[in-house]
């Protein structure tokens with residue numbers, strides 16, 4: 193009984209091996225269950241027909257009834273079959289390029305057909321290219337329900353007669369075999385409480401709904417199921433991590449932490465920083481391994497929180513490590529941590545891809561001897577030959593640049609996995625955090641250090657160049673530094689580089705030596721030249737840094753107060769926010785100037801306006817998610833959200849919260865789902881992961 197949905201699709205009479213292969217390749221359907229979960233993306237009302245005269249638009253599927261009045265095979269470069277049909281208002285051509293013989297034989301002059309497809313315009317006239325068709329008689333025969341499902345198909349599928357209509361036919365066949373054979377995966381106490389359709393009913397109604405209401409209920413049930421199991425799996429993983437992975441117990445807050453806190457901390461922590469340090473500290477002394485996400489807006493002081501946590505690890509006799517996605521960032525963390533700890537007996541070292549072989553050898557042996565307390569670095573730290581004596585805490589900065597594998601690589605750096613703290617570069621919307629990082633605990637810094645003046649953001653057009661130059665001049669006169677950023681996108685790299693160089697030249701002309709010093713940094717430069725220019729800017733030697741987005745993440749030059757973004761309409765919101773975060777790091781008033789051409793798209797303007805109206809990274813992240821959907825948001829690639837078949841984390845936010853709460857509640861009472869009433873959940877998770885032992889999931 194359990195296996196019905198796992199039946200290979202080719203066991204369906206009409207599915208040949210060739211078709212099965214194409215289904216697998218094109219839409220990843222290989223079983224009955226997969227086919228039933230290939231949901232329609234829309235429906236047509238089979239009782240509605242469009243009159244040929246009323247066809248007005250290219251993009252929607254419609255149904256037309258017409259009588260065949262002419263059939264024509266046109267010879268030319270490739271052969272074409274043209275079938276002309278007529279209703280009581282007008283005529284229209286159906287055009288076919290393939291399977292001509294068979295299609296030609298399927299149409300008979302004088303017979304009425306139902307044509308289904310998207311009209312296209314050719315030479316100013318509507319026609320149908322490769323529409324689906326059947327005789328009116330057959331249509332009346334087969335239309336039981338009013339709504340008819342429309343499925344996504346591909347060109348290859350259509351060529352193999354796997355049209356939307358045929359998919360509907362196969363689905364219908366499977367459903368007729370499925371009576372009482374689709375196992376329920378939600379316990380009754382859930383379906384009852386939330387008033388949900390059974391799984392079988394939902395799968396029937398989603399494909400062939402009786403009416404609007406049953407369709408709506410089918411959708412709710414299937415979305416609920418999808419989100420709930422995603423959340424349940426997260427909770428199971430979290431529970432397994434906690435119970436399986438014993439963690440080091442950092443029981444003391446020791447000398448180094450206290451000494452640093454009392455004597456060397458150059459400012460007071462924000463309330464949010466204090467709260468978060470406490471959360472992390474508590475988490476590191478429970479006896480379970482910590483897996484925690486630290487979210488905070490750009491400039492909220494995540495690095496310092498990380499440093500305090502590393503001191504706790506050191507005070508408890510462990511080593512700590514922080515990895516960053518780029519050399520520039522690693523170097524910067526290294527410098528600032530060294531600077532924070534300059535009067536303390538703590539050994540901080542840096543390991544990156546460009547560390548010299550000789551130094552690396554010394555470093556690695558010091559590391560395994562336990563002489564290094566804090567190792568800062570890049571991916572280089574993940575390599576197997578980097579062995580710690582006793583790594584207790586691993587911090588991963590700017591997580592979106594790293595994958596899940598990297599996280600787990602750090603796990604294996606000690607016999608008991610070290611505590612893991614993941615820091616994000618930009619805030620993520622709540623729902624996304626719930627799914628992407630659902631198996632992590634989360635701490636949020638929701639406050640910026642005191643005394644920071646909110647960055648003023650304004651939109652200037654290209655023609656406002658003189659205003660801009662005057663503003664730059666004034667800021668330089670009072671000692672400030674300026675970033676000017678250009679987009680550089682692979683597809684238009686040459687043009688972009690030219691823009692950058694043109695921009696650089698016009699700035700150099702306007703701000704000439706010796707009074708002004710200008711730096712330039714872009715991806716095509718050698719690493720050492722980049723570093724040299726960055727260094728000059730950091731030290732305040734150069735006034736203006738003209739750059740591509742290589743400076744996007746993490747760069748910290750508090751004296752820089754103006755961020756000018758050229759062609760700002762070409763950047764995404766997250767990127768704009770990151771770039772803006774490069775200024776506003778000191779006490780001075782900072783500015784972000786978004787420059788665009790005069791006419792920009794609606795969406796571009798929406799982004800610019802969003803940036804001008806808020807400095808809050810969480811709000812920006814939410815707007816970004818709404819604008820682009822989860823697929824384009826950094827970090828989602830490895831998460832399940834992109835595999836969601838029917839739920840949508842933007843539209844279904846409420847259900848997301850509901851299902852999460854339910855999952856948390858269930859796992860807190862019955863962590864291994866042993867209770868009798870939870871058996872369906874357990875069975876379903878096990879079958880989904882093709883394992884009998886569901887505690888293997890993770």
Ligand code: ADP
Pocket residue numbers: 459460461462465488489490491492493494495496641642748750777
């Ligand atoms: P992010 O969260 O973007 O990584 P950083 O850790 O780079 O932010 O911190 C931004 C700047 O704010 C750094 O120069 C840091 O030294 C400073 N900073 C951090 N915490 C505080 C604080 N409580 N008060 C004042 N400045 C702080």
Ligand code: MG
Pocket residue numbers: 494495589746
């Ligand atoms: Mg940072």
